[in-house]
Amino acid sequence: MSGKRRDHKNCVLRNGESQRKDGRYAFKYINANGQPQFVYSWKLEKTDKLPSGKRDDLALREKEKLIQRDLFDGIVPNGGEMTVLQLVQKYVLQKTGVRPSTEAGYRTVINMITKDPFGGIRIDRVKPSNAKLWLIKLQKDGRSYNSIHTIRGVVRPAFQMAVDDDLIRKNPFEFQLATVVVNDSVTREAITRKQERAFLEFVKNDRHFSKYHDGIYLLFKTGLRVSEFVGLTIHDIDLQKRTIDVNHQLQRTSKMEYVIEPTKTNAGTRVLPMTEDVYECVKRIIENRPKPKAEPIIGGRTGFLYLNKNGRPMVALHWEKYFQHICQKYNKIYKVQMPKVTPHVCRHTYCSNMAKSGMNPKTLQYLMGHSDIGVTLNTYTHLKFEDAQEELQRVVKGQQSENLLPSKIRLVRQA
Numbered sequence: 034m035s036g037k038r039r040d041h042k043n044c045v046l047r048n049g050e051s052q053r054k055d056g057r058y059a060f061k062y063i064n065a066n067g068q069p070q071f072v073y074s075w076k077l078e079k080t081d082k083l084p085s086g087k088r089d090d091l092a093l094r095e096k097e098k099l100i101q102r103d104l105f106d107g108i109v110p111n112g113g114e115m116t117v118l119q120l121v122q123k124y125v126l127q128k129t130g131v132r133p134s135t136e137a138g139y140r141t142v143i144n145m146i147t148k149d150p151f152g153g154i155r156i157d158r159v160k161p162s163n164a165k166l167w168l169i170k171l172q173k174d175g176r177s178y179n180s181i182h183t184i185r186g187v188v189r190p191a192f193q194m195a196v197d198d199d200l201i202r203k204n205p206f207e208f209q210l211a212t213v214v215v216n217d218s219v220t221r222e223a224i225t226r227k228q229e230r231a232f233l234e235f236v237k238n239d240r241h242f243s244k245y246h247d248g249i250y251l252l253f254k255t256g257l258r259v260s261e262f263v264g265l266t267i268h269d270i271d272l273q274k275r276t277i278d279v280n281h282q283l284q285r286t287s288k289m290e291y292v293i294e295p296t297k298t299n300a301g302t303r304v305l306p307m308t309e310d311v312y313e314c315v316k317r318i319i320e321n322r323p324k325p326k327a328e329p330i331i332g333g334r335t336g337f338l339y340l341n342k343n344g345r346p347m348v349a350l351h352w353e354k355y356f357q358h359i360c361q362k363y364n365k366i367y368k369v370q371m372p373k374v375t376p377h378v379c380r381h382t383y384c385s386n387m388a389k390s391g392m393n394p395k396t397l398q399y400l401m402g403h404s405d406i407g408v409t410l411n412t413y414t415h416l417k418f419e420d421a422q423e424e425l426q427r428v429v430k431g432q433q434s435e436n437l438l439p440s441k442i443r444l445v446r447q448a
Contacts, residue, residue: 112157124191256383259376293332
């Protein structure tokens with residue numbers, strides 16, 4: 034017994050354990066890569082008294098148990114000394130071939146984590162409670178629910194990668210976001226038919242904004258996504274068949290580069306039939322389209338319907354600004370205020386109007402380019418009491434008219 038190593042309290046030390054001159058305990062072990070590693074603590078056992086002025090931590094032998102458990106299960110101790118920021122960067126490096134908009138989103142998340150103290154924490158020290166508190170802090174600091182949803186959408190799979198790589202045992206971000214932070218996102222409501230008519234009439238009669246009337250009318254009456262709308266070229270329009278071929282979208286990156294991308298989903302690739310009013314609108318757009326000195330070519334496509342003053346295709350941001358300025362001008366003139374109208378509100382309004390008109394949900398799903406009919410059906414949840422009352426009266430009147438028909442005609446119809 035006398036040959037065994039002991040600490041300052043005469044307690045026997047195990048293999049790998051030692052005590053430094055300042056009283057701190059150390060444990061040496063060999064990691065999975067064959068490299069020596071050390072962990073430290075001011076306490077040997079959990080029940081030991083913490084020296085005055087020292088920060089509390091797990092006792093050395095508690096840490097030893099965790100290390101031995103990880104080594105036995107093939108988990109890399111201490112998360113491979115990787116921080117949250119390093120983990121997210123490693124995850125993003127593997128996401129090749131993504132769309133420019135997605136790539137920009139990754140950069141935004143990395144820049145945010147770089148500046149946040151959370152990014153410097155070692156990944157094995159992040160517990161579910163730490164992850165939740167971090168997201169709560171982000172919301173308290175002013176970040177929206179949608180922004181937090183995007184951030185978590187990158188961090189959660191990054192931590193899952195760490196689990197798969199045996200760097201950590203569990204993913205601390207495996208929880209429902211809505212149970213942690215308040216969903217303060219504003220639902221983009223459709224405007225009423227009366228508001229739509231007033232908006233379009235105002236644009237049509239305005240000296241400055243009237244030149245955008247046909248484009249705005251097209252957004253209201255086709256349900257196109259704004260990126261699909263700005264990507265339209267004269268080659269996508271068939272005036273003889275009266276169809277609009279939607280097979281791509283136009284985006285502009287943060288580096289001001291124009292790119293042609295596939296539609297948002299496979300279902301987004303579709304051919305839209307034109308109603309008479311939409312046909313007349315599209316015909317005017319093509320007839321009034323300015324002839325530039327040199328047609329811009331983006332991704333091999335030319336003939337974009339709308340060009341800016343520099344002869345480049347207009348993008349979503351242009352139209353979003355037009356809508357913003359139109360609403361501001363309208364609300365300065367009229368007491369009855371116009372709610373916020375955006376290109377996406379046009380799309381939502383179109384979908385709601387078609388739903389209210391009784392269009393078959395599967396047909397509406399096709400026209401909207403929704404990959405999931407659940408997205409289309411959600412439109413029906415925006416219908417109000419007046420819509421239900423009107424629909425009920427229409428059905429009842431139809432039944433009453435049917436009952437008034439002579440019995441022979443009813444029998445023929447039933448047959």
